[in-house]
Amino acid sequence: MKTTVNHRSLGGIMRPYRVANVLRENETTHTLLFDGRLPEAQPGQFVMAWLPEIGEKPFSIHANIPLALTICDVGPVSNAMVNLQVHDRLWLRGPLGNGFELKGSKHLLVGGGYGAAPLSFLAEEALRQEGEVVACLGAKTKADLILVDRLTSLGCELRVATEDGSEGSQGLVTEVAQEAIDAFQPDCLYACGPTGMLLALADFCQQRGLPAQLSFEALMRCGVGLCGSCELPEELCQRLGLPGGWLVCHDGPVAMIG
Amino acid sequence: MEASLAADFLGIQMKNPLVVASGILGTSASVMERCAREGAGAVTSKSAGPEPRTGHANPVTLAWNGGVINAIGLTNPGCREEVPLLRETHRRLRALGLPLFASLFAPSVEAFGEVARVIAEAEPDLIEVNISCPNVGSEFGTPFSATAKSAAEVTAVVRKAVKLPISIKLAPNVPEIGRIAQAVVSEGADAVTAINTVPAMLIDAYAGKPVLKNATGGLSGAAIKPVALKAVWEIAQMVSVPIIGTGGISCGLDAAEMIMAGATLVGVGSAVALEGPAVFSRINRELEAFMTQEGYPDLASMRGKALPQK
């Protein structure tokens, strides 16, 4: 298990940011760029974002210079956040949790749905260190894909899968990822997306002896390892070889497998 | 010679005096087992009540500069669901040589008895009666910890309902906590836990609004250590039952100070936010080093040292 990041104590207080720009990723997903940055954020870490009287929810850090979040409208809180306009405020506490750690020089990134959100931050970091990056993105249909252009323009080799075949190959992103493992022979796989996708990738990587870093989601309340609400179910921990009582907010969200 | 951290609490032998405070990772057998493996001496489960509760909406917790503020709102699966969870936890803790303390709360005096009877089915080593949560006032009214009379009434009902040892958890925001401790002990409390969080709130100047969804909450962590020390120091002068001294403990010296104020065991909650359950082994290491260096062979030689000499 990784040790705690040393700047966790900074993650406590809410700080107000203003929206400086909004990028429309698709029908339901917007990337908000802010007028500032977080202290020392790593790719894969997250923030708790708060709108007074509406609520507070976790979001991955999409970029930090300037700070950006990619938010998909799935319910009341994310809806209010997706509708923020330039100059509106959003309050954030973070960075929280433990993020990705680049291993080796050939990196395979896999994102399902808005799971792609933290991957461009990771890709930027990997490319800055002169690594090679292949990114696999998947979604139900073409309209749900996000960050395809962003990752391509950064210099990643992109492979896309949609369930209905409206873009890239037809099928699941896990299938494209498996092909990429064979063709690209990465040193490590980094993934973020639905739990089912992560588990399928974990099985596959374990068979191949490929280290994997998987970013999990869970119901977050305190976000700082006190309340227990984000504990990964024990069966999942056993399956992934993680110690029992693994907390997504404190030990994760990124789990190191293999 | 190395100092011993072994603690004797109501005849229960513990490896060390550190207790996971209620509401801190006490939500599942696996997470409580983790706290045990990472160095706690005993684990308290999250307070369970008569019915399941989802608790308050986010924001529920902020690690604020001086500590933590929370209004979780007593999220719990209800006491009936809690029993199998406690049984499984107890099985795992026993294998590691640790006792389980089960916390409970209720909205009325009578309900405390009913919840205690249900929780007792799991046979925890101690039942901790939370009469002092500051975050459910809008539903439950003034906490029972507010007066000696209401605190004693709850104690009497729980005492009648169960044979297991009971500890009553007191609130700091009262004029004379020692008198309240006296009242609960005279109704049969075997121990006292002090303190719960201090009623508090945060307002964000830019938002012009309270930050917690519940507006108000409870303060814990470093900011309340002096409040907790005073409470325990006063209680220790009024009663002779063991005290689980809780509030703002985050290092070995804090724990030593709490024991010198008269505590037998030391509860640790908010400090877990900064470094996870590994905080327990660090506090133990620091406490042991302090005791060895200062020539305290065991906890008893340190206990109550800061109390006025009779």
Ligand SMILES: Cc1cc2nc3c(=O)[nH]c(=O)nc-3n(C[C@H](O)[C@H](O)[C@H](O)COP(=O)(O)OP(=O)(O)OC[C@H]3O[C@@H](n4cnc5c(N)ncnc54)[C@H](O)[C@@H]3O)c2cc1C
């Ligand atoms: C560490 C972490 C990082 C995250 N990063 C991002 C991010 O970068 N971008 C982002 O958009 N979201 C991210 N999320 C998820 C985000 O927190 C939720 O989408 C958000 O909480 C929704 O809040 P809400 O109040 O709008 O909807 P809720 O009321 O919480 O949910 C509305 C409905 O949507 C469903 N729902 C909730 N989450 C999802 C989901 N993930 N997929 C499909 N359906 C869902 C719920 O079951 C419910 O039925 C992250 C979550 C975690 C734990």
Ligand SMILES: Cc1cc2nc3c(=O)[nH]c(=O)nc-3n(C[C@H](O)[C@H](O)[C@H](O)COP(=O)(O)O)c2cc1C
């Ligand atoms: C997030 C959180 C949840 C808590 N939940 C409970 C609870 O359910 N029952 C209870 O008796 N005390 C609860 N408390 C209070 C703690 O048990 C403890 O008394 C208090 O936090 C002071 O200790 P500390 O400063 O070490 O945190 C909670 C505290 C926190 C921070």
Ligand code: FES
């Ligand atoms: S959200 Fe509270 S422990 Fe993770």
